[in-house]
Amino acid sequence: MSCVQATSKENPKVEALPSSLDANRMPAHIAVIMDGNGRWAQAKGLPRMMGHRAGVEALKRTLRLCSDWGIGSLTAYAFSTENWSRPGDEVNFLMTLFERVLQRELDSLEKEQVKIRFWGDLTALPKRLQSLIDEATDRTSNNKGIHFNVCTNYGGRRELVLAAQKLADRSLKGDLDPALIDENIFASELLTAGEVDPDLLIRTSGERRISNFLLWQLAYAEIHVTDVLWPDFDANALTQALVDFQSRSRRFGGLEPIAPAEQI
Ligand code: FPP
Numbered sequence: 001m002s003c004v005q006a007t008s009k010e011n012p013k014v015e016a017l018p019s020s021l022d023a024n025r026m027p028a029h030i031a032v033i034m035d036g037n038g039r040w041a042q043a044k045g046l047p048r049m050m051g052h053r054a055g056v057e058a059l060k061r062t063l064r065l066c067s068d069w070g071i072g073s074l075t076a077y078a079f080s081t082e083n084w085s086r087p088g089d090e091v092n093f094l095m096t097l098f099e100r101v102l103q104r105e106l107d108s109l110e111k112e113q114v115k116i117r118f119w120g121d122l123t124a125l126p127k128r129l130q131s132l133i134d135e136a137t138d139r140t141s142n143n144k145g146i147h148f149n150v151c152t153n154y155g156g157r158r159e160l161v162l163a164a165q166k167l168a169d170r171s172l173k174g175d176l177d178p179a180l181i182d183e184n185i186f187a188s189e190l191l192t193a194g195e196v197d198p199d200l201l202i203r204t205s206g207e208r209r210i211s212n213f214l215l216w217q218l219a220y221a222e223i224h225v226t227d228v229l230w231p232d233f234d235a236n237a238l239t240q241a242l243v244d245f246q247s248r249s250r251r252f253g254g255l256e257p258i259a260p261a262e263q264i
Contacts (some may be wrong), residue, residue, distance in 0.1 A: 015068040018239045025246045027199035029073040036205030036229030049093045054231035056101050065238050073147035077213050081155030095126050102132045113145030119191040120154030156215030163189035200245045204230045222248045
């Protein structure tokens with residue numbers, strides 16, 4: 001994986017940018033709701049868990065493509081605050097899967113300059129997973145490549161409530177005048193502080209919901225919904241999402257389209 005764009009001839013390991021895409025109009029940040037693992041497995045007569053396993057491969061593939069195509073950040077919705085209501089064996093499987101994947105992939109993530117972060121209430125996760133998350137975050141914190149943000153036990157409303165609590169706390173202590181709270185100060189208390197907002201949200205498997213994902217940060221994101229089930233998401237599906245993104249006229253509430261160079 002490399003953030004440097006190159007032709008596959010120069011370096012066969014790097015996926016070249018498809019000619020249907022304009023390198024100057026790529027999103028800086030893509031967020032993805034990886035939906036359809038269960039249906040993918042069901043359609044093949046496999047247990048749901050196999051869908052999650054295949055989902056990990058699709059996520060690795062997407063991270064590599066985003067990195068190769070010069071996208072600065074990829075944020076994936078791995079586990080929502082609502083996902084605890086799934087059957088216990090599926091929740092346990094997912095937690096163990098996260099652990100195994102982290103254990104298995106950390107060396108190469110570190111080597112490939114990926115900067116990994118986990119957003120959500122991590123204190124509710126199994127202790128072993130928490131220490132792996134700490135280790136992965138630590139070991140990749142100075143990496144200069146793509147930002148890979150994994151939303152784990154994440155809920156957009158909870159994130160907003162926690163930010164409001166922190167601001168109220170600072171105000172009560174006399175550190176912050178409530179009249180001075182603006183969008184920048186509010187955003188600085190979110191889990192995503194310092195990260196550019198997503199330009200593009202991709203949701204797979206045809207569902208047209210935001211599902212409590214990055215409620216603040218997606219304010220001006222373009223939304224691309226595809227019928228492709230997450231485990232089948234590949235270079236072709238990502239290209240289609242990016243072609244769709246590049247066809248949009250982004251006005252950010254104004255009347256004139258924002259010039260491509262200023263859009264991201
Ligand atoms: C949604 O499909 C998928 C999930 C809730 C889990 C996604 C997790 C991964 C792909 C693994 C990521 C791994 C790491 C280490 C970050 P679904 O089960 O809701 O599918 P369905 O809607 O067809 O039932």
